[in-house]
Amino acid sequence: MEISYKKLWKLLVDNQMKKSDLYKAADISGYTATKLNKNEPVPLEALMRICKVFHCDIGEIMELIWENE
Numbered sequence: 001m002e003i004s005y006k007k008l009w010k011l012l013v014d015n016q017m018k019k020s021d022l023y024k025a026a027d028i029s030g031y032t033a034t035k036l037n038k039n040e041p042v043p044l045e046a047l048m049r050i051c052k053v054f055h056c057d058i059g060e061i062m063e064l065i066w067e068n069e
Contacts, residue, residue: 001064001065001066001067002039002065002067003039003041003062003064004063004064004065005036005062007061007062007063008050008062011054011056011060011061015054019037022050026049027049028046028050047061047062
């Protein structure tokens with residue numbers, strides 16, 4: 001299983017927002033920002049703050065990609 005934040009990056013483009021603006025608005029640390037950029041798991045609290053910025057549900061910023069096992 002993998003995590004993808006492609007939906008988040010699309011939201012940024014749609015809202016004409018830079019990653020740095022999002023990280024500041026959602027109080028995202030540099031460590032968490034790096035994990036987001038690498039499609040790695042991040043704390044739920046960080047995802048909730050991002051959702052608050054966009055007034056959206058968590059499924060609108062990320063998705064789980066299931067691989068055939």
